[in-house]
Amino acid sequence: MKKLLIVIFLINFIILSAYSIHYSNEFKIKKYLNPFLKKHNFNFEKICILEADNLNEFTVITKLPYSYTAGAYIQNKDEKDYIVILPIYILKKKGIFEKTIVHEMLHHYLTKYFKMPGPYQEQFIKNYLKKF
Numbered sequence: 001m002k003k004l005l006i007v008i009f010l011i012n013f014i015i016l017s018a019y020s021i022h023y024s025n026e027f028k029i030k031k032y033l034n035p036f037l038k039k040h041n042f043n044f045e046k047i048c049i050l051e052a053d054n055l056n057e058f059t060v061i062t063k064l065p066y067s068y069t070a071g072a073y074i075q076n077k078d079e080k081d082y083i084v085i086l087p088i089y090i091l092k093k094k095g096i097f098e099k100t101i102v103h104e105m106l107h108h109y110l111t112k113y114f115k116m117p118g119p120y121q122e123q124f125i126k127n128y129l130k131k132f
């Protein structure tokens with residue numbers, strides 16, 4: 001079971017790192033993200049997105065409580081940071097795909113450049129995304 005999960009993880013990782021954010025709705029994502037990037041003079045950074053096959057896999061990979069969130073920003077000490085999301089078709093069906101990606105990307109910037117603690121990040125992101 002563990003081996004299978006790791007294989008699934010790696011396959012997804014490779015596929016998604018190859019496509020990065022480009023295979024998805026980059027236009028909408030940039031529309032949401034650009035005001036933040038412009039304000040702080042940041043570039044649009046590519047970040048690896050790992051799509052979990054299901055809620056169970058999402059929970060195993062992120063170690064977050066079941067059904068807690070649609071995405072998670074994972075900070076890695078030795079490797080590059082990445083984002084884990086629930087299956088894309090579910091996020092799209094719920095109409096939260098782009099906002100989930102932007103939410104997690106904002107965690108990336110706030111962690112990397114502002115060293116902002118988690119709870120403040122949640123509040124900041126919630127307020128920021130209200131505009132859209």
Ligand SMILES: [Zn+2]
Binds near residue numbers: 103122
């Ligand atoms: Zn968050």
